[in-house]
Amino acid sequence: MPRKDVQRAASNLPASYSLTWRLVTPLLGLMLRRRAKQGKEDAARLVERFGLYQTSLPKGAVWVHAVSVGETVAGLSLIEALAARLPSQAFIITTNTVTAAKLVNDWTTEANVTHLYQPLDHPTFVDRFLDASAPIAAIFMESDFWPNLIHRTAGRDIPVIFASSQISDAAAARWRRRPALAAAVFGTAELVLAVNDKQAGRLCDLGARSDIIHRVGSLKLTSGGMKTDPSLMAILKQAAGDRRIFLAASTHDGEDLSVIKAAQALGNEWFTLLAPRHPKRGNTIAALCRDQMPNVKAPARRALGQTPATGEVIHIVDTLGEMGSLFAIADVVFLGGSLLPIGGHNPLEPAQFGLPVICGPHLAKNQAEFDGIREIGGVTDIANGDELVDAVKAGILNDDAKQTSESAMKSYAKKASKRPAIAADHIIALLHDRTPSK
Numbered sequence: 139m140p141r142k143d144v145q146r147a148a149s150n151l152p153a154s155y156s157l158t159w160r161l162v163t164p165l166l167g168l169m170l171r172r173r174a175k176q177g178k179e180d181a182a183r184l185v186e187r188f189g190l191y192q193t194s195l196p197k198g199a200v201w202v203h204a205v206s207v208g209e210t211v212a213g214l215s216l217i218e219a220l221a222a223r224l225p226s227q228a229f230i231i232t233t234n235t236v237t238a239a240k241l242v243n244d245w246t247t248e249a250n251v252t253h254l255y256q257p258l259d260h261p262t263f264v265d266r267f268l269d270a271s272a273p274i275a276a277i278f279m280e281s282d283f284w285p286n287l288i289h290r291t292a293g294r295d296i297p298v299i300f301a302s303s304q305i306s307d308a309a310a311a312r313w314r315r316r317p318a319l320a321a322a323v324f325g326t327a328e329l330v331l332a333v334n335d336k337q338a339g340r341l342c343d344l345g346a347r348s349d350i351i352h353r354v355g356s357l358k359l360t361s362g363g364m365k366t367d368p369s370l371m372a373i374l375k376q377a378a379g380d381r382r383i384f385l386a387a388s389t390h391d392g393e394d395l396s397v398i399k400a401a402q403a404l405g406n407e408w409f410t411l412l413a414p415r416h417p418k419r420g421n422t423i424a425a426l427c428r429d430q431m432p433n434v435k436a437p438a439r440r441a442l443g444q445t446p447a448t449g450e451v452i453h454i455v456d457t458l459g460e461m462g463s464l465f466a467i468a469d470v471v472f473l474g475g476s477l478l479p480i481g482g483h484n485p486l487e488p489a490q491f492g493l494p495v496i497c498g499p500h501l502a503k504n505q506a507e508f509d510g511i512r513e514i515g516g517v518t519d520i521a522n523g524d525e526l527v528d529a530v531k532a533g534i535l536n537d538d539a540k541q542t543s544e545s546a547m548k549s550y551a552k553k554a555s556k557r558p559a560i561a562a563d564h565i566i567a568l569l570h571d572r573t574p575s576k
Contacts (some may be wrong), residue, residue: 151289151322159260159286166258177418179255180236186255189266196252199228201273203256203287207415208484208503209280210238212302212357214245216277219562221249230271232256234282237416237458244459259284268294275569279357281305281503285323292326297572299329300346301561302357304337306481306502313344321345329568331561333506352564355557356507359486364462371463377446377453378409382469384530387461388415388483389474394423396477396523398430401452403527409446411464413455415474415483417441420456427452465491470533472496475503477523485511490551492544496520496529507554514546 166187174181185192200220204213210233217229228250233239242253257263264286276291277299292298305313313320324345331354332338338351374383384404386397389412401410414423420441427437437452438444440460446453455464465471465488473495476482481503485495494516501508511517518529535543 152318155285156261187258189257189263191270195271196228197272198274199230200275201230202277203232204279205282206235206238210241213279215357215558216561217249219558259286261286264290277301283323288323288326297328298326300327301331303330304333310340354561357558358484359554366462366466371467377448381407381409383409383467384470385411385464385468386472387413390415393474393477396526400526410452411455417456420454423454470530476500486551486554489547492547516547
């Protein structure tokens with residue numbers, strides 16, 4: 139897309155959008171402080187939401203914008219691939235959630251990465267961020283399309299890239315109701331790396347140029363795979379004994395009760411690991427277990443350093459960064475965020491361990507990946523939590539069928555792990571084309 143056309147699209151953002159932000163400016167500080175008290179913001183770094191920074195930022199970085207954990211995994215995967223090709227390049231990654239920030243801070247890498255919280259989409263705050271960082275490229279992960287972040291970036295002749303891109307039916311419908319805003323956002327992209335053909339067509343309908351769209355797939359599986367901790371795995375296997383292990387991964391409030399009831403119904407032949415998406419809910423889940431199972435000893439919690447006793451029915455793994463160990467020992471997996479309209483979580487993670495997944499009907503955030511894995515028989519769909527027990531029991535396969543399923547899932551995940559490198563090559567080609575020849 140010609141750069142003058144990109145800048146023209148960036149200049150067409152409806153004034154009413156920025157005016158709304160300016161009108162609510164007096165309330166933003168109060169809102170952020172309230173969220174900080176709820177644990178939804180980092181109180182020590184609230185100024186970053188206003189585009190203000192306590193230390194100087196690296197200039198000329200490649201800026202990657204994510205939202206929460208799933209998008210951050212994709213962003214970090216892409217950064218790794220870019221850093222392998224551009225070892226001296228600095229990177230900035232912005233996120234919205236504290237859990238995503240912790241993921242970045244705990245991430246081990248040789249890449250030069252600075253984490254920041256995303257500035258609110260107020261034009262003044264966005265300009266402050268762009269002044270402080272002066273990125274050479276802006277990469278927006280998944281479906282987090284902030285109009286001012288995008289259009290003010292493109293207006294400075296900074297290439298805007300959409301990577302691992304997908305947008306839900308509901309979100310696409312909202313954008314279509316505001317065609318001028320959609321055109322000003324999606325028309326600025328100089329490169330779109332969509333997850334599949336359907337999403338490519340949808341993004342094109344919203345204003346992205348068809349000639350700059352490539353089908354690459356989701357980037358949510360790191361090329362190095364998920365980490366495992368042999369000591370944790372040994373502890374959990376000892377607690378399980380001869381029982382099978384049922385893992386409820388990345389559950390949300392409203393799904394835990396279905397898991398607890400399933401654990402009760404499965405009986406003494408199963409050991410259930412309940413790993414909430416947000417570890418701070420561990421205490422609430424423990425209380426729910428006590429209410430539902432008054433005659434059973436309260437479950438141990440990983441966050442408190444408690445070790446599950448042999449024969450224990452449920453163990454609450456309310457920590458971050460240990461899901462790989464849980465996938466490595468599980469026999470059957472339910473993937474949370476799917477019984478409620480949250481959108482489902484990343485099925486590529488259990489797939490790399492050869493595990494098919496049980497999921498509810500709400501899969502919009504990762505629909506393309508679920509569809510791909512479903513085609514190889516790796517998804518068991520349930521309509522509600524009452525169907526979870528039967529799905530868990532049906533997930534136990536005979537040896538031959540299990541070996542075939544594991545091979546198919548691992549092969550799918552291995553192919554997916556190459557996507558960040560493909561995406562990085564597309565991005566570097568764009569940057570190379572934009573670099574004036576000497």
